[in-house]
Amino acid sequence: MVTIRMRLSIMMFLQFFIWGGWFVTLGTFLARDLEATGSQIGMAFSTQSWGAIIAPFIIGLIADRYFNAERILGVLHLGGAALMYALYLADDFSTFYPLVLAYMILYMPTLALVNSVSFRQLDDPSSEFARIRVWGTIGWIIAGLTISYVFSWDSSQAIGAGLLRNTFLMCAIAALILGLYSFTLPRTPPKATSGGSKKEGVKEVLGIDALRLLKDRNYAIFFIASVLICIPLAFYYQNANPFLAEIGVANPTGTMTLGQISEVVFMLMLPVFIHRFGIKATLLIGMLAWALRYALFAFGDSEGLMFMLIIGIALHGVCYDFFFVSGQIYTDAKAGERFKNSAQGMITLATYGVGMLIGFWVAGHITEYFATNGTHAWQGIWLFPAMFALIVLVLFFLAFRDKHHIEAPARKPRD
Structure with missing residues (x-):
């Protein structure tokens, strides 16, 4: 059965x-x-x-x-x-x-x-x-x-x-x-007809109720950083496969699955890391990984420096888990019982909705700027998100001062 x-x-x-x-x-x-x-x-x-x-x-x-x-x-x-x-x-x-x-x-x-x-x-x-x-x-x-x-x-x-x-x-x-x-x-x-649970309203579904979390200076800084870091994220989703294919990497799609494998590995490490080093250090490592991976993409190639591309792909687990998943954990801890669902709705809408929308627009224009006769100056394309992520990291390091202690539960991986 x-x-x-x-x-x-x-x-x-x-x-x-x-x-x-x-x-x-x-x-x-x-x-x-x-x-x-x-x-x-x-x-x-x-x-x-x-x-x-x-x-x-x-x-x-x-x-x-x-x-x-x-x-x-x-x-x-x-x-x-x-x-x-x-x-x-x-x-x-x-x-x-x-x-x-x-x-x-x-x-x-x-x-x-x-x-x-x-x-x-x-x-x-x-x-x-x-x-x-x-x-x-x-x-x-x-x-x-x-x-x-x-x-x-x-x-x-x-x-x-x-x-x-x-x-x-x-x-x-x-x-x-x-x-x-x-x-x-x-x-x-439907939840509303099973067990008599209360129907969610528009404010809760869209996370509007959780906007009051932005009154907290540190959370507002994290929120802005989350939206901004979606710009480098968009470059990976949009350009990684065309980049690998264009420079002659064999089996580029299969090679990129290393990123999903690393997600699973680093997901297991995340709760322990947050508990031992704190949320700020975890978020900073996630942002640093974005900058590092794009620098590796900018200077690596499909021949003698192929190892740099492999490391850049394998960093996907650190990039995603240590910033976006830890950010979901941080949001859950800051929201409290009353606004847990609303807060997750708000951060998801802001990042994968608004942030990624801006990110794909920027990535599209930068990629087009560095395109000539069907080929691309990939080093220039990748250095843009690398520098952008580094600037976000520095500003976040200087501005974010939350000492909130988080007991991090294990979280599910996401592709």
Whole structure:
């Protein structure tokens, strides 16, 4: 008999296999197959931010009140499968962009839905959820390895032949499978109708109630730093795969899975590090890792200095876990019981919504500035986020003085 845990693990695997199967290579596909400019590529990646901004309305104000979570998960993924197939067929950016925007508006809410389905079926989510969520990271890794080592769609020859668009077909099939599979998951009725829990209002869903946390000088400094550090983050998501492919790194998508592997490793180290060295030191190390990784990208190459690129990719765990995950922990500790949900909604909307939206816009324009006849001056591109992250680090070091002690719980990894 298939256990609940196994069924939820399959759901998580497919959820992140879909995302990792096309998003990592998106920049390379747009540049090579659709001949998109840097600004256009930035627009395409920013659809993730628009999806993150719209997602709270779909989940908090609609799905969470009127529909079973597993049913709307199925509907969204079936719609996503159709859009993903349309992306596979798109032959120019003007056709591609509205389709990817519609897809991300459907996909981003499913990130909260798979968590909701999982939490409601587990007896002890605090101890059981991580063992289920890790299958999402495995799904992301397997997608990258499949692209690079099974089909070799990201090889120079395959990219030249236009085979990279097959990633959309692969993900359309996976989305169709997950859409149908979702209807077999355990019933997860709306919170408002199960157990008599109170409905969340607009203010709580969007984190407006938690804005009062910004009255705290140190939290306001952290909040601003979180938004600003999303600019370097956007450079990685948008440019890492095209960069590796253009300079001749073999199997670039598979190589980038080292970043997800490092996330899992450093996630295990994070609680101990916060407890021993404090939140400020942890956040500073996260920002320093961003600056260091981009310096490594700027001066590394695919031949004698390949080790610098490998280290830069492997630093992803430090970059993400030590700043963004520790920031979620810090936000949770500062919010108190009353504003925990609102505060997480606020910081997510500010970073993955507003911050990343600005970040992709900046990354698009910087990339376009350093582009000439289909090639890029990558050193100039990577030095910009390196210097930017370093400036944010210095300002944060000088201004942030919170002595708040945090007992850090273990947190789930995120791709």
